[in-house]
Amino acid sequence: MSSAVAGARSLAGRYYSLAVVLAAWEALARSGAVNPRLFPTLDAIGASLWTMVADGTLATHLGATLLRVFAGFGLAAVAGVALGVVMARLPAVGRVVEPLFSFGYPVPRVALYPVFVFLFGLGHLSKVALIFLECLYPVAIHTYAGCRGVDRLYLWSAAAMGARPARVFARVVLPAAAPAIFTGLRIALPVALVIAVLTEMIGSSRGLGWLLTYATAALSRPQVFAGVAAIAAVGFALDRLLVVARARLLPWEHEVPPIAVDAR
Amino acid sequence: MAEEIRPLARALVRSAAGPGRGPWRARSAPAAASLAVIGAVVAAWQLLAQARLLPAFLVSPAAVAGQLVALAVSGELVRHAAASLYRSVAGLALGAGGGVALGLVAGVARPVAAFFDPLVALTYPVPKVALLPVLIVWFGISDLSKIMVIAISCFYPCFIAALYGARATHPTWVWAAQSMGARPARTFLRVVLPAAAPQIFSGLRVALALSFILMLASEMIGSSNRTGLGFLILAADASGRFDLMFAAIAAIAALGFGADRALLGLRRILAPAALAAEAAPGE
Numbered sequence: 001m002s003s004a005v006a007g008a009r010s011l012a013g014r015y016y017s018l019a020v021v022l023a024a025w026e027a028l029a030r031s032g033a034v035n036p037r038l039f040p041t042l043d044a045i046g047a048s049l050w051t052m053v054a055d056g057t058l059a060t061h062l063g064a065t066l067l068r069v070f071a072g073f074g075l076a077a078v079a080g081v082a083l084g085v086v087m088a089r090l091p092a093v094g095r096v097v098e099p100l101f102s103f104g105y106p107v108p109r110v111a112l113y114p115v116f117v118f119l120f121g122l123g124h125l126s127k128v129a130l131i132f133l134e135c136l137y138p139v140a141i142h143t144y145a146g147c148r149g150v151d152r153l154y155l156w157s158a159a160a161m162g163a164r165p166a167r168v169f170a171r172v173v174l175p176a177a178a179p180a181i182f183t184g185l186r187i188a189l190p191v192a193l194v195i196a197v198l199t200e201m202i203g204s205s206r207g208l209g210w211l212l213t214y215a216t217a218a219l220s221r222p223q224v225f226a227g228v229a230a231i232a233a234v235g236f237a238l239d240r241l242l243v244v245a246r247a248r249l250l251p252w253e254h255e256v257p258p259i260a261v262d263a264r
Numbered sequence: 265m266a267e268e269i270r271p272l273a274r275a276l277v278r279s280a281a282g283p284g285r286g287p288w289r290a291r292s293a294p295a296a297a298s299l300a301v302i303g304a305v306v307a308a309w310q311l312l313a314q315a316r317l318l319p320a321f322l323v324s325p326a327a328v329a330g331q332l333v334a335l336a337v338s339g340e341l342v343r344h345a346a347a348s349l350y351r352s353v354a355g356l357a358l359g360a361g362g363g364v365a366l367g368l369v370a371g372v373a374r375p376v377a378a379f380f381d382p383l384v385a386l387t388y389p390v391p392k393v394a395l396l397p398v399l400i401v402w403f404g405i406s407d408l409s410k411i412m413v414i415a416i417s418c419f420y421p422c423f424i425a426a427l428y429g430a431r432a433t434h435p436t437w438v439w440a441a442q443s444m445g446a447r448p449a450r451t452f453l454r455v456v457l458p459a460a461a462p463q464i465f466s467g468l469r470v471a472l473a474l475s476f477i478l479m480l481a482s483e484m485i486g487s488s489n490r491t492g493l494g495f496l497i498l499a500a501d502a503s504g505r506f507d508l509m510f511a512a513i514a515a516i517a518a519l520g521f522g523a524d525r526a527l528l529g530l531r532r533i534l535a536p537a538a539l540a541a542e543a544a545p546g547e
Binding site for chain 2: 014015017018020021038095096097098099100103105106107108110111112113114115117118189190193194197198201202208209212213215216221224225227228231232235236238239
């Protein structure tokens with residue numbers, strides 16, 4: 001009991017700044033110093049959010065967005081890990097592909113979205129393709145760096161104990177590269193959501209991004225803020241999912257900052 | 265924390281190359297192979313387009329290059345590129361300046377970190393582009409709302425990188441500076457800042473790429489004065505001018521690439537690898 005209280009207290013202590021920010025928002029919204037149409041109160045935003053949950057609007061658009069995110073991210077995770085492994089295993093491939101990635105990294109792929117619309121249409125496919133392309137970069141690059149960073153002593157020991165290449169890969173290289181792979185995935189997942197929302201804002205008839213542009217055009221301010229809150233919650237939940245998965249799969253690794261430390 | 269920095273430092277030291285083997289020798293061959301691949305793709309594209317085997321919207325590279333030259337001659341290219349660059353650079357400067365400053369302070373002052381760390385951790389995975397409608401509500405469809413959304417996006421990687429960079433400063437150096445009589449301000453400027461510099465540049469590089477993505481995104485979603493390369497892409501797309509669209513895409517790609525190279529050059533001057541070598545205590 002007392003440990004539960006202490007736990008709640010330490011949680012409140014950790015996240016007190018969030019309460020401060022929310023309280024400041026509410027105070028500002030109620031003070032009358034700002035236009036309440038531009039700064040809706042928290043309960044107005046909450047009420048709008050609840051309306052969208054109750055009538056199923058949110059579920060429809062959330063479903064469309066999540067479908068695109070998971071399809072693009074999932075494909076990129078599989079293809080990116082495979083590509084990174086091949087690049088590390090076959091130096092000839094690595095030498096050709098790695099500069100393509102490092103040259104292509106600063107080029108904003110979003111610019112290709114109109115081309116993708118022509119290739120794949122306005123529906124799911126063009127958005128999934130752009131998400132795939134954006135997510136492929138961090139996953140492949142981090143897998144590549146992780147596989148190349150495996151301690152030689154581990155490889156030699158495994159070989160000396162008679163492990164075949166396939167076994168060395170499955171039991172030594174993959175576990176050793178796993179933290180780097182997870183870092184790549186953790187960078188890619190928010191990107192997937194960004195691209196999904198963004199492409200939905202540019203051209204779509206469904207999804208959370210479309211909901212935002214629709215609410216903006218309809219001058220329904222609380223709904224705009226409710227949409228932002230919903231997207232924020234989705235982004236946070238997806239990231240937590242990955243952190244929990246990582247803790248379950250790699251119990252020996254500590255959490256690292258969610259930032260790309262470039263491998264160059 | 266040093267555990268996370270060490271691989272980066274090691275990689276930087278390795279890239280500084282040993283004596284007798286210039287860095288160019290080690291690098292030029294693979295880059296040439298990649299350039300050959302790119303060249304082959306462009307050549308194949310050109311041949312297929314000339315043979316009319318491609319759909320009409322995939323115009324030939326030669327037509328795109330011709331359109332790019334025409335845009336440059338008429339001054340249109342400079343006008344749109346300048347509008348785009350102004351937005352992304354202003355947003356990057358605001359966001360990166362704030363992020364690096366606050367991150368460094370949070371790295372050395374516990375209460376500041378205790379306030380901002382949970383907020384940043386909670387809001388980091390949130391797609392900042394979703395804030396664009398809110399910012400448009402507050403500031404209108406103007407340069408300001410675009411610059412603000414770019415600044416907010418760039419703040420995050422810079423804050424995180426500066427925070428972890430400052431925390432990774434080896435305590436021995438701080439103690440050494442203090443025992444030699446350096447005041448806190450001087451210790452911060454001469455010890456913590458240089459020690460965090462390599463990490464800060466990693467954060468800046470992520471922020472630079474983000475600033476271009478959000479610049480394009482905000483121009484595609486709503487451009488007030490009909491300028492910017494993102495606007496040009498969508499306008500050309502809407503009117504079926506695919507040569508113009510690809511020319512604008514090529515211009516964006518070149519700008520993004522050039523800005524990234526400039527940043528890497530700046531890093532070589534301001535945070536040379538020798539510094540990173542020292543930043544790996546116990547090596």
